[in-house]
């Protein structure tokens with residue numbers, strides 16, 4: 296196995312007196328889908344921001360695709376950032392732009408592509424996320440919640456990303472749309488060999504699409520393992536999070552064989 300796509304070593308995060316992360320270590324393999332769970336305020340979004348260089352950790356190292364992001368110049372970081380896509384929780388589309396122009400946005404920012412190439416790429420990405428060509432003309436206000444997420448995903452993947460970071464991608468979706476979106480994430484991972492890091496509290500996402508789950512509690516990763524192993528841990532967060540009928544359903548689903556990284 297080659298070098299992990301993402302490596303975190305000895306990462307600490309502190310805001311004033313508040314220690315959010317204490318010595319986190321993590322390696323995400325290429326082609327893997329990693330779910331990150333943790334209670335509200337446990338530092339999931341902050342960790343995501345640190346992974347993509349939006350915020351420096353207080354201490355420690357983050358290597359993405361072999362590059363130590365703290366050591367890169369702003370220009371190098373910008374270049375590296377073209378190799379990942381991000382779908383933030385509030386990853387709103389530009390409301391004044393059509394679906395087409397939203398997806399075209401990062402392609403136009405490159406300033407190296409002509410409009411004909413941009414058009415081909417936008418329509419390709421639109422198809423990839425399961426939308427119809429006619430949807431390109433729609434405005435964000437005319438889309439369902441699931442469609443908004445799909446357009447956001449198409450935009451995140453517009454530059455042929457190798458890594459995909461998702462913050463609560465299924466939040467606000469009904470269960471059917473959420474399942475369909477999970478399926479889509481698995482599908483694009485298999486098709487493109489993407490590495491995916493997904494913050495989620497959606498038990499179904501954890502059970503159906505994540506190869507491993509990293510659990511943030513007590514300022515640490517108390518587990519980074521397949522869900523079936525995570526749920527065996529005797530920790531109050533695990534008990535509370537996976538408790539009850541929903542948890543039982545997840546446990547049954549987790550007992551099914553998971554899809555393998557890279558879709559092999």
Ligand SMILES: Nc1ncnc2c1ncn2[C@@H]1O[C@H](COP(=O)(O)OP(=O)(O)OP(=O)(O)O)[C@@H](O)[C@H]1O
Nearest residue numbers: 310311313315333334335336337338339340341342
């Ligand atoms: N820029 C900041 N300055 C000070 N404190 C911050 C800052 N960013 C985050 N925090 C604090 O760090 C902690 C972790 O926040 P974060 O948003 O990462 O948690 P989270 O796990 O994503 O929460 P949620 O699930 O509710 O979105 C919180 O206590 C938050 O108040």
